[in-house]
Amino acid sequence: MKILVCISKTPDTTAKIAFTDNNTKFAQDGVQWIINPYDEWYSLVRAIELKEKDAATVIHLVTVGAADSDPIIRKALALGGDEAIRVNADSHDSFYIASQIAEVAKQGAYDIVFMGKETIDYNGSSIGGMVAELLDRPYVSLATKFDLNGTVATINREIEGGEETCEVSLPVVVSTQKGMAEPRIPNMKGIMGARTKPLKVQEPIAVDALTQIASFELPPAKAGVKMISADTPEELVRLLHEEAKLI
Amino acid sequence: MSVLIFIDQSEGHIKKSSYEVLGYGAAVAKQIGTSAEAIVLGAVGDDLASLGKYGVTKIHHADAANLNSMDAQAYAKVIAEAATATGATVLVFSNNVNGKAIAPRVSARLKAGLVAGAVALPDTSNGFVVKKGVFSGKAFAHISVNTAIKVIALNPNSYQPAVTGGTAEVVKLATSVQPLVKVTATNKITGQVPLSEAELVVSGGRGLKGPENWGMIEDLAKLLGAATACSRPVADAHWRPHHEHVGQTGGSIAPNLYIAVGISGAIQHLAGVNRSKVIVVINKDPEAPFFKAADYGIVGDAFEVLPKINEAVRKLKGA
Numbered sequence: 001m002k003i004l005v006c007i008s009k010t011p012d013t014t015a016k017i018a019f020t021d022n023n024t025k026f027a028q029d030g031v032q033w034i035i036n037p038y039d040e041w042y043s044l045v046r047a048i049e050l051k052e053k054d055a056a057t058v059i060h061l062v063t064v065g066a067a068d069s070d071p072i073i074r075k076a077l078a079l080g081g082d083e084a085i086r087v088n089a090d091s092h093d094s095f096y097i098a099s100q101i102a103e104v105a106k107q108g109a110y111d112i113v114f115m116g117k118e119t120i121d122y123n124g125s126s127i128g129g130m131v132a133e134l135l136d137r138p139y140v141s142l143a144t145k146f147d148l149n150g151t152v153a154t155i156n157r158e159i160e161g162g163e164e165t166c167e168v169s170l171p172v173v174v175s176t177q178k179g180m181a182e183p184r185i186p187n188m189k190g191i192m193g194a195r196t197k198p199l200k201v202q203e204p205i206a207v208d209a210l211t212q213i214a215s216f217e218l219p220p221a222k223a224g225v226k227m228i229s230a231d232t233p234e235e236l237v238r239l240l241h242e243e244a245k246l247i
Numbered sequence: 248m249s250v251l252i253f254i255d256q257s258e259g260h261i262k263k264s265s266y267e268v269l270g271y272g273a274a275v276a277k278q279i280g281t282s283a284e285a286i287v288l289g290a291v292g293d294d295l296a297s298l299g300k301y302g303v304t305k306i307h308h309a310d311a312a313n314l315n316s317m318d319a320q321a322y323a324k325v326i327a328e329a330a331t332a333t334g335a336t337v338l339v340f341s342n343n344v345n346g347k348a349i350a351p352r353v354s355a356r357l358k359a360g361l362v363a364g365a366v367a368l369p370d371t372s373n374g375f376v377v378k379k380g381v382f383s384g385k386a387f388a389h390i391s392v393n394t395a396i397k398v399i400a401l402n403p404n405s406y407q408p409a410v411t412g413g414t415a416e417v418v419k420l421a422t423s424v425q426p427l428v429k430v431t432a433t434n435k436i437t438g439q440v441p442l443s444e445a446e447l448v449v450s451g452g453r454g455l456k457g458p459e460n461w462g463m464i465e466d467l468a469k470l471l472g473a474a475t476a477c478s479r480p481v482a483d484a485h486w487r488p489h490h491e492h493v494g495q496t497g498g499s500i501a502p503n504l505y506i507a508v509g510i511s512g513a514i515q516h517l518a519g520v521n522r523s524k525v526i527v528v529i530n531k532d533p534e535a536p537f538f539k540a541a542d543y544g545i546v547g548d549a550f551e552v553l554p555k556i557n558e559a560v561r562k563l564k565g566a
Contacts, residue, residue: 013495014514017385037496094363095355117347120383120495120518124363125342129319129351138427139319141348144489154431158344160257161441162490164316165432178496179489210360214376214389219521225528225538230547234559236527239543241563244525246447246504247471 001057001148003047004105005081006115006127008036009065009072013120019216026121026216033068035076038116041183042176046146047114048080049181058082060108064100066090070199077194078186084199092122093209098130103205105135111170112153117142117177125175132173140166144179250276251335252285252303253326255345259292263403263444264341266301270408271401272339273302274368279337285415286329288322289315299415301408307333309420317345318426323352325422330357335396342400343443350400359396366405369397383495383518402522403443404501442491445474448502448523450493452478454509454530454549458486463553464508470560476500478510494519509549512537529553 011017012032020027035044044061051057061076061084063069073084087100105113113135118125125141132139144163145156151170156163158177186194228235240247252272254265269285276283284305287295295306309325326349330338338353340346342364354361362377366387370376374391377399381388442448449468451461461475468475475491482492493500495515501522508529510516517540520526528541531548538544545552 017382125347126351130355133352133355162435166428168428214391217387225541225544233552233555237559
């Protein structure tokens, strides 16, 4: 069994969001970078759990990014995974990134490609579907559970107001979210071992970006909270009815 | 040239988010001077022709039985082929659970630039630029689409469709795809408003002290016709089911009204709810960070305040 796990570098959830260059670039000064939580906690950890059940499983990690992504991919290797591939390119276009990942996936003939349901910075939810289409493979998105029985995967996925269970034969592309696995932290052995695991850098294939970011914008500041006394909570109901006209 | 809108259905019923994309797609068509058509896959119980009132002239219905449940690969193929056949230059999806699976596939198949999570109509004054949410609700980006065909996935509850009147022509669409993903079981909460589609949401946090105290949250939700949600510690402690968890690692919602009871408002929680139009915070800690993001606030004990609110709503609704 060969699994490819896509890893993305994102600003920490508590990072201050600001923009520079006339609101065309994200201000990176002082930003802490982390592994995109949906990639780490759900895709990578589930892949590691599958390898713990079947030692013959091989896990490769892939990221599309410049050399400043290396600490993030080493951190991911400290959790688990046998080796990593970094495609040396910097892009915010989903199709460009997905094309690079699909190329790596083709070269490695993976049975399963996992990635988080979205990145917490660009919130595209697009890479999985695009990779699956470029590979012409089935895609199960927003998965909360993934089990293998031979070469058939049983997957739970989110639907409006619940979940459904599906079955699909490998190979498959799966995007993951909460429920797949419990978050882990790397141990000392993992951290030491990650330093010597192979991290291959390869150049991107030529692909045209289909979109570009014209500018960013921060949401308007809230007008301020209107406080209501705890002695007269019925006043809240009146305001929601007469002022906000919502109930 | 046309705009092609994907109508999403579940068990034969058209989803609420589909009415939003129908209105949105019709508005885009008007803006670029073309007509709006729609496509729906699988058996549908609802009346399709009447969807013309949102401004679509024609609805392509692929009603093969093997399309009743969503398989992204098969759906994308059928939709992309229909887009080519109708000469669509803009495709519109909801950025809901199914849209997130299908729209990227259609985008890659047609080499058409995708904006996922759109919150407004495109700006066509200079090119084709669509505003979308980024950084988990903390900012917006204006995305310029460079390709001849554009794909837009509209965030749920971010566009109010206009109803104009009219009837759409419904045409059957023959298909020959073989879905590879088989749905074997569905576990759906019935009799409740699904959280992702809810206009009003009542949410509880650790301040409620235990699952046995959720009665008053459920009472308020029932009185308002709202969905219930919760914060991460509550879901992690299994006080409430995981699908109710909203926040950075849970669901992201954008209701018209979000009432948070006993939730302090950590930045991770805000990431899932800060697109709500009006936020009410009830918390006994006056320093709770959530008050900074709120429109209305009450500093008080939920166990005293909430029953009074429920009573006032009951009176208002005459229930």
